[in-house]
Amino acid sequence: AVQPPSVGAAPNGAQWRFGIPRVLNMYSTAPFFRTYLEVLGVRPKNIVFSDPSSEEMFAEGGKYGSVDPCYPSKVAQAHFHQLFFHKHVKTPLDVIFFPILTTGPSFVTDAIDYTSCPIVAGTPDVMKAAFTKEQDYFATRGITYMAPAFSFTEPTLLRRAMFEAFRDELGITEDESDFAVTEGLGALERFDEELQAKGKAILDQVEYDNKIAILVVGRPYHLDPGLHHNIPDEFQVLGYPILSIRSIPKDEEWLRRFYKEGEDVLSIGDVWPENYSANSAQKVWAVKFAARHPNVAILDLSSFKCGHDAPTYGIIDSIVSSSGLPSVSLHDIDANKPGGSIKIRVKTYAHSLKLRQEHLEDVASRRDQLERRIDEKRLELLQMKQAQLAQHRRADLQLERQINELVEKVKNYRTEAVENPEEGLSEAVSKSLIRLGRKNKDGNIVRV
Ligand code: SF4
Incomplete structure (x- = not known):
C-alpha cells in the first residue's frame, strides 16, 4: 500500500495522485474538493476525474453490482472500473476519493433539512463493498480508498471532518486545512456566480427576443450526458437555449419582479412546507421559478427507480397545470437510450414550444x-x-x-x-x- 506523506503538506501533497469518480454529488461539489486539494499542494494534473458516463463505459465496467438501484448510482461502478483499468494503468493513482455527502449545498431557504438521497450518501460504501468483496482492487494496485463523510450544512463540522480526513495523508495542520476549506467554499461560490451570470445573459436575451429557453429540471448529475442521453442537446440544435437549475440567478433583486411583495424568493414553503431533501427542493424551486417566467419552459428529467423524486411529481404537476407552464417529463430514464421514443417526444414538445413562441x-x-x-x-x-x-x-x-x-x-x-x-x-x-x-x-x- 502507498505510504502517506510524513511531513509538509505542499511537497508531499504535490506527489499524490487522486482519482475521483465523476458521479452523483460530485456534480454539485467538485470545485470545493478540487480547490481544497490544490491549495494543499496537490498538482492540478494529479486530480484525475473519470470521464462523463457513456453507454460504452457502462457496458465495459457495469458488472460489479449485486443490487439494482437507480442508474445514477449504478453507473458509479463503471467509473471505478475506468479509474482502475484505464486512468491508473496510464499513470498510477495513489488514492480514489469518493466522499459520503450526508447533506448537500442548497440555495433554498426555509427547508427542514438539506439531506442527500440515502442512495447518494450510501454509494461510496457500496463501491467499497463491490471492489473488495471477491478481490481487493484497491490493495492489489496500491491504491488507498478514501470515503469520509461530510456535511455541507454545518461549516464547523465540515472543517473538522476535512482536517480529520486529510491530516495524515497530506501531513497538514488544522490551520492549513481550515484555510483550504475557506478557499474551497469560495471557489464553489465563484463557480455558482459564473454560471448564474451566464444563465442571466440567456434569460435576458430570450426575453428581449421573445424566445423560449428550456430549463432542465433534474438532479445535478442529470447534466452528465450519459444520464440525460443528450436530450437537452436535441432541443439545443432546434434553437432552444438550455439552462440548468444552477444557472438561474439567485439574487433577490433580479428575482423580485417574478414574486409577490414580501414573498421569500428562494423558499418553496408555500408548495412543499416539509421539504428536507436538498436536490428535490431545488427541483421544485426551479419549477416555481419557471412558472413565473414567460420565456422559460421545462424539461423534467427523473431516473427510473428514483424514490426521492416521487414526492415531487404531484407538486410539480400542480404547479405546471395551474400556471400553464410548458413542460415535458421523462420520468424513467435509465441506462439505455430509447432513441425512437425520445425523438417523438422531442418533436412533439418542439412543436408546442414553437406555438408558444409565436404567441x-x-x-x-x-x-x-x-x-x-x-x-x-x-x-x-x-x-x-x-x-x-x-x-x-x-x-x-x-x-x-x-x-x-x-x-x-x-x-x-x-x-x-x-x-x-x-x-x-x-x-x-x-x-x-x-x-x-x-x-x-x-x-x-x-x-x-
Ligand atoms: S435521488 Fe433518485 S436518482 Fe438520485 S441517487 Fe437517489 S434514488 Fe437515485
Whole structure:
C-alpha cells in the first residue's frame, strides 16, 4: 500500500495522485474538493476525474453490482472500473476519493433539512463493498480508498471532518486545512456566480427576443450526458437555449419582479412546507421559478427507480397545470437510450414550444403597437393643447419639451416601420385595436 506523506503538506501533497469518480454529488461539489486539494499542494494534473458516463463505459465496467438501484448510482461502478483499468494503468493513482455527502449545498431557504438521497450518501460504501468483496482492487494496485463523510450544512463540522480526513495523508495542520476549506467554499461560490451570470445573459436575451429557453429540471448529475442521453442537446440544435437549475440567478433583486411583495424568493414553503431533501427542493424551486417566467419552459428529467423524486411529481404537476407552464417529463430514464421514443417526444414538445413562441411574439407585437398608438394620440392631444395656448398668446415650456420628446419617439417608430415592414401592424392586430374617429357633417368618418 502507498505510504502517506510524513511531513509538509505542499511537497508531499504535490506527489499524490487522486482519482475521483465523476458521479452523483460530485456534480454539485467538485470545485470545493478540487480547490481544497490544490491549495494543499496537490498538482492540478494529479486530480484525475473519470470521464462523463457513456453507454460504452457502462457496458465495459457495469458488472460489479449485486443490487439494482437507480442508474445514477449504478453507473458509479463503471467509473471505478475506468479509474482502475484505464486512468491508473496510464499513470498510477495513489488514492480514489469518493466522499459520503450526508447533506448537500442548497440555495433554498426555509427547508427542514438539506439531506442527500440515502442512495447518494450510501454509494461510496457500496463501491467499497463491490471492489473488495471477491478481490481487493484497491490493495492489489496500491491504491488507498478514501470515503469520509461530510456535511455541507454545518461549516464547523465540515472543517473538522476535512482536517480529520486529510491530516495524515497530506501531513497538514488544522490551520492549513481550515484555510483550504475557506478557499474551497469560495471557489464553489465563484463557480455558482459564473454560471448564474451566464444563465442571466440567456434569460435576458430570450426575453428581449421573445424566445423560449428550456430549463432542465433534474438532479445535478442529470447534466452528465450519459444520464440525460443528450436530450437537452436535441432541443439545443432546434434553437432552444438550455439552462440548468444552477444557472438561474439567485439574487433577490433580479428575482423580485417574478414574486409577490414580501414573498421569500428562494423558499418553496408555500408548495412543499416539509421539504428536507436538498436536490428535490431545488427541483421544485426551479419549477416555481419557471412558472413565473414567460420565456422559460421545462424539461423534467427523473431516473427510473428514483424514490426521492416521487414526492415531487404531484407538486410539480400542480404547479405546471395551474400556471400553464410548458413542460415535458421523462420520468424513467435509465441506462439505455430509447432513441425512437425520445425523438417523438422531442418533436412533439418542439412543436408546442414553437406555438408558444409565436404567441409570445404576437403579444409583444400587440404591446408595441399599442404603445405606439398611445404615443401618437398623446402627441396629437398635446399639440392641440399647444395650439389652444398659442391662440391666447401663451406658451408652456414643459408642454413644449414633452411634445419634442414625443415627436422624436414617433419619428423613430415610423423609421422602424419603414426599415422593418414585416413588423408593421398585422391584420390580426389591426382588427383587435379600436381606432378613434370623428363624424363630419357630410357623414364621413375622419380618423383622429
Ligand atoms: S435521488 Fe433518485 S436518482 Fe438520485 S441517487 Fe437517489 S434514488 Fe437515485
